Amino acid sequence: MSSHRGSVGAQGSEASTSNMETDSVELAELGPLPEEKGEPVIAKPNEAEEKQTCPGPQEEEEEEQVLTLPLQAHHAMEKMEEFVHKVWEGRWKVIPYEVLPEWLKDNDYLLHGHRPPMPSFRACFKSIFRIHTETGNIWTHLLGFVLFLFLGILTMLRPNAYFIIPLQEKVVFGMFFLSAVLCLSFSWLFHTVYCHSEKVSQTFSKLDYSGIALLIMGSFVPWLYYSFYCSPQPRLIYLSIICVLGISAIIVAQWDQFATPEHRPTRAAVFLGLGLSGVVPTMHFTITEGFVKATTVGQMGWIFLMAVLYITGTGLYAARIPERFFPGKFDIWFQSHQIFHVLVVAAAFVHFYGVSNLQEFRYGLKGGCTDDSLL
Ligand SMILES: [Zn+2]
Numbered sequence: 001m002s003s004h005r006g007s008v009g010a011q012g013s014e015a016s017t018s019n020m021e022t023d024s025v026e027l028a029e030l031g032p033l034p035e036e037k038g039e040p041v042i043a044k045p046n047e048a049e050e051k052q053t054c055p056g057p058q059e060e061e062e063e064e065q066v067l068t069l070p071l072q073a074h075h076a077m078e079k080m081e082e083f084v085h086k087v088w089e090g091r092w093k094v095i096p097y098e099v100l101p102e103w104l105k106d107n108d109y110l111l112h113g114h115r116p117p118m119p120s121f122r123a124c125f126k127s128i129f130r131i132h133t134e135t136g137n138i139w140t141h142l143l144g145f146v147l148f149l150f151l152g153i154l155t156m157l158r159p160n161a162y163f164i165i166p167l168q169e170k171v172v173f174g175m176f177f178l179s180a181v182l183c184l185s186f187s188w189l190f191h192t193v194y195c196h197s198e199k200v201s202q203t204f205s206k207l208d209y210s211g212i213a214l215l216i217m218g219s220f221v222p223w224l225y226y227s228f229y230c231s232p233q234p235r236l237i238y239l240s241i242i243c244v245l246g247i248s249a250i251i252v253a254q255w256d257q258f259a260t261p262e263h264r265p266t267r268a269a270v271f272l273g274l275g276l277s278g279v280v281p282t283m284h285f286t287i288t289e290g291f292v293k294a295t296t297v298g299q300m301g302w303i304f305l306m307a308v309l310y311i312t313g314t315g316l317y318a319a320r321i322p323e324r325f326f327p328g329k330f331d332i333w334f335q336s337h338q339i340f341h342v343l344v345v346a347a348a349f350v351h352f353y354g355v356s357n358l359q360e361f362r363y364g365l366k367g368g369c370t371d372d373s374l375l
Helices: 008-018 045-053 058-089 121-129 135-156 166-193 198-227 232-253 261-276 279-289 291-295 300-319 336-364
Strands: none
Touching (some): 121 135, 121 166, 232 261
């Protein structure tokens, strides 16, 4: 197929005009049909036309006319089969933004390198190993998923001697790891099957957004647990509030319009708001214990770094920086969504580090709560 290399867009439009049966962008944009197969079966449309125009006996002419419709239907079927075959074989080509169907149009600063719609999960999953606009998005969270799965298993397998109340603490850490693993896997799955069909992309985008809310909720659990170790009442109140807010965000994410490009700032605001609700317990801790204790044993430095990473990522995501300034230059690598993904993984890792330090500190105190101790 090397002779067909070049501008995919141009090829696509040529293909669509030269073929009688279809002007469907999805089919045409898959590139030229496999000519080298050379199966004798069905004549090409123009050959069929030639046949029809060939002078012959009257009965034959009538017969040809009767045959035209089923023949066209057969061509269409043949074309469809070839399409499915091509998709399954992974022989699709990337396409430019302007020929994407409406439901696949998300970021108009990414000009080229998009996957065509591929209504086959097998083809979608095979595309993980191809280079296109979603490759970076898939891998950043696929690797993040592997990292957190590994860290989670390691933490769960830690000997009980390292904990004051092993079961309770493992549940607390387990909730954080479960939320991270779910968020990252929903995300890489969404980016993988995003091009399957409108329905699939819509379903998985809702899972993806719900995963972000889950990660934020899950991150609060060990942090509140160890920060307010000796104050069960405020701890329970803060945990309940973040659960209510997180569930509200998940409910909002089920709204069909939430995933549209117009609501990109709405999404950023919902998740930023959810994350920033952590300012209240942070202030509570800092006012009660003082700035020095908050930044040392309270691990506020790490929590602050986590917030900076997370807010920067969300800001870049909402504003679509850097591709906004150089449209077409970040189609494959370093687009805002990938940077956002990397910063989310980094923020979750920093959070895990900070929370592990908090756990170690409480372990050092042997779980004791005295009048002059933290909270
Ligand atoms: Zn994403």
